[in-house]
Amino acid sequence: MELRQLEYFIAVAEESNFTRAAxxxxxxxxxxxxxIQQLEYDLGARLFDRSGRHTSLTTAxxxxxxxxxxxxxxxxxxxxxxxxxxxxxxxxxxxxxxxACTVTSLFxxxxxFHTAHxxxxxxLIEDSSQKLIDNVRGGTMDLALVGLAGIAPHGLHTIxxxxxxxxxxxxxxxxxxxxxxxxxxxxxSYPIVCMPEGTGLRAVLDQACAAKGIRLDIxxxxxxxxxxxxxxxxxxGIAILSQSMATIYADRLKSITLSDVETPAMLALVxxxxxxxxxxxxxxQSLLAFPNSDL
Numbered sequence: 399m400e401l402r403q404l405e406y407f408i409a410v411a412e413e414s415n416f417t418r419a420a421x422x423x424x425x426x427x428x429x430x431x432x433x434i435q436q437l438e439y440d441l442g443a444r445l446f447d448r449s450g451r452h453t454s455l456t457t458a459x460x461x462x463x464x465x466x467x468x469x470x471x472x473x474x475x476x477x478x479x480x481x482x483x484x485x486x487x488x489x490x491x492x493x494x495x496x497x498a499c500t501v502t503s504l505f506x507x508x509x510x511f512h513t514a515h516x517x518x519x520x521x522l523i524e525d526s527s528q529k530l531i532d533n534v535r536g537g538t539m540d541l542a543l544v545g546l547a548g549i550a551p552h553g554l555h556t557i558x559x560x561x562x563x564x565x566x567x568x569x570x571x572x573x574x575x576x577x578x579x580x581x582x583x584x585x586x587s588y589p590i591v592c593m594p595e596g597t598g599l600r601a602v603l604d605q606a607c608a609a610k611g612i613r614l615d616i617x618x619x620x621x622x623x624x625x626x627x628x629x630x631x632x633x634x635g636i637a638i639l640s641q642s643m644a645t646i647y648a649d650r651l652k653s654i655t656l657s658d659v660e661t662p663a664m665l666a667l668v669x670x671x672x673x674x675x676x677x678x679x680x681x682x683q684s685l686l687a688f689p690n691s692d693l
Contacts, residue, residue, distance in 0.1 A: 403437040488517040491676040494530035494542030498622035526596030545598020548661040562640040567651040579655040589617035589635035
């Protein structure tokens, strides 16, 4: 009995067809048939009923399937254990990043990881924070940098990268430009330019408005902080940004602290438990790079 015979057996059982199974494991149909016959000979029992239009498992085949899967999984675990000891991590890691967020510390982390483990393929995907979180939960993404409204997503591990309060920014000729702080209610008389739903900044703003029963006039939305600032500079409305974002545009926009919005907007790495060794190593390096996480 060989491991490849068990792999072929599992493929035929799951496909219910020798032709499709052969394509799946990239061998000829005659080759997979011969290996299955040899496996049946070694076990002393027929594993498949080939009499109908579809190939189905016999009683013996059904009994063998679970054990075959367990054997393959154990063999994979054995291989990975040896690879881990040798320090040769390979595979693929899919990383998400909130749209238009240029966080150099994340790029530094990925660069260090790539240098240490060149055999790992890194895929980087941009999307809204909520979609990235859903992808991590669903297992289609390994790790994501997302914006959060003060709390970690349920069921996911989190490393905080940055935590800042929201500010309102206005051109220097705006009626509020002479103020150092304001309430959310003070903004209700003016159009607002901000980031769209699904981002951490917007979640903080929406939560603050909902808690106070305030409805703001969201006139324009943009995924890039620079675009939000540019629109505010041209008089389209008050831009809602984080403190560090506002600092970048301090030469053309006045920052006003929102004194009644205490929930911070956060940037954080999130991930779920899985068996991907590349993810485990990337998380380990992330914890070293960002040791002061408080979530």
